[in-house]
Amino acid sequence: MRENLQDLFYLTVIARERSFTRAAARLGLSQSALSHAIRGLEARMGVRLLTRTTRSVAPTEAGERLLRTIAPRLEEIDAEVKAVGELRDKPAGTIRITAIDFAIDHYIWPRLAKILPLYPDLRVELIVDYGLSDIVADRFDIGVRHGDQVAMDMVAVRISPDVEMCIVGHPDYLRGRQSPKVPRDLLSHNCVTLRLTSSGGIYAWELEKGKRKVQARVDGRTTFNGVYQMVHAALHGAGLAFVPRELVQSHLQSGRLVSVMEDWCPVFPGLHAYYPNRRASSKALSVVVDALRLPGR
Numbered sequence: 001m002r003e004n005l006q007d008l009f010y011l012t013v014i015a016r017e018r019s020f021t022r023a024a025a026r027l028g029l030s031q032s033a034l035s036h037a038i039r040g041l042e043a044r045m046g047v048r049l050l051t052r053t054t055r056s057v058a059p060t061e062a063g064e065r066l067l068r069t070i071a072p073r074l075e076e077i078d079a080e081v082k083a084v085g086e087l088r089d090k091p092a093g094t095i096r097i098t099a100i101d102f103a104i105d106h107y108i109w110p111r112l113a114k115i116l117p118l119y120p121d122l123r124v125e126l127i128v129d130y131g132l133s134d135i136v137a138d139r140f141d142i143g144v145r146h147g148d149q150v151a152m153d154m155v156a157v158r159i160s161p162d163v164e165m166c167i168v169g170h171p172d173y174l175r176g177r178q179s180p181k182v183p184r185d186l187l188s189h190n191c192v193t194l195r196l197t198s199s200g201g202i203y204a205w206e207l208e209k210g211k212r213k214v215q216a217r218v219d220g221r222t223t224f225n226g227v228y229q230m231v232h233a234a235l236h237g238a239g240l241a242f243v244p245r246e247l248v249q250s251h252l253q254s255g256r257l258v259s260v261m262e263d264w265c266p267v268f269p270g271l272h273a274y275y276p277n278r279r280a281s282s283k284a285l286s287v288v289v290d291a292l293r294l295p296g297r
Helices: 001-016 021-029 029-046 061-085 102-118 183-188 227-234 245-254 279-280 283-292
Strands: 050-052 056-061 093-099 122-128 142-146 156-160 163-169 193-195 204-208 212-216 240-244 259-260 269-276
Touching: 001 021, 001 029, 001 050, 001 056, 001 061, 021 029, 056 061, 093 283, 102 122, 102 227, 102 245, 102 283, 122 283, 142 156, 142 283, 163 227, 163 245, 183 204, 183 212, 193 227, 212 240, 227 240, 227 245, 245 259, 269 283
Parallel strands: 093 122, 093 142, 193 240
Antiparallel strands: 050 056, 142 269, 156 269, 163 240, 163 259, 204 212
C-alpha cells in the first residue's frame, strides 16, 4: 500500500509535467528510477496508465480516470502533512507563489524581503507567470491576480491599490504619426504585444470609456511575455505599449514616454493574493499573507 501511494504521487507529477525528465527533476529522482516505479505500478494494476512518445507523456483513458480520483486526495494529504509539520513555534517550509513580474517587483518581493530575516526556516519561491495558473493543480501555495479574476472558493487578500493602466510610446515613435484617439486608430500603429503563456494567444487590450468596453486586438513587430520588456521596447521607440501607469510614471514625468488615449485607459481592480481554504492553518502561509496584505486591509 505504501509503495502504491508513493508511485501514485509520482504519476500525478508526471501527468502534470507531461515529461519524465521534468518530473524526475521536480521529484529529485533519476529518470530511470521514475520509469521503473511507474512500470511497477502499471504491472501491479494490470493496466497501462501513461502513453509515452518521443516528445511527451500523456495519461491513457485509465490514467485519466485514476488521476481525477486520486489527485485531489493526494493534494489534501500533502496540505495536511505540511500543516502538521508547521505546528511549531516558528513558521517553516517553502511557500510557492505565482504572479506576474510587475506584482512580484512592486508589491510581493519588497514586503517579503522585510520579513525573511525574521524567520530563518521560511523559504519563498516566486514564479513569474502570465498564464493564470491553477494553483492547486500546479502545487502553488499562493496565486496573485486582479480582484475580479479570483475564483469564489478561494480566500483572497488585497495586496495593492487599484491598478491604473496607460498606453505609452516614445516621443520619437509618435513624431510624424497621428496620435491614436480611439481604439480603431491603434490598427495603424505598431503595438508592443504580450503573449499569454496559458493560451499562447496575444493579449487583447482591455480598453473602456464610460460604459463602453472594447477588447482591442492590436498588432505590431515586437511581442514579449513580460511587461518590463514591453516597457523597454517602448523606450526604444518600438511602438505603443499598454502597461500599468505605476511602472512607467518616472518615464512619463521625465518625458521619455508619452501617454495617449488616456480617456480609454481602464483602472483594474487591485491585485489580490489568494489561496485555498484548506491552507489557512499553515503558519508559514499566514506569515507570508500578512506580510503581503495592503496596509489598512
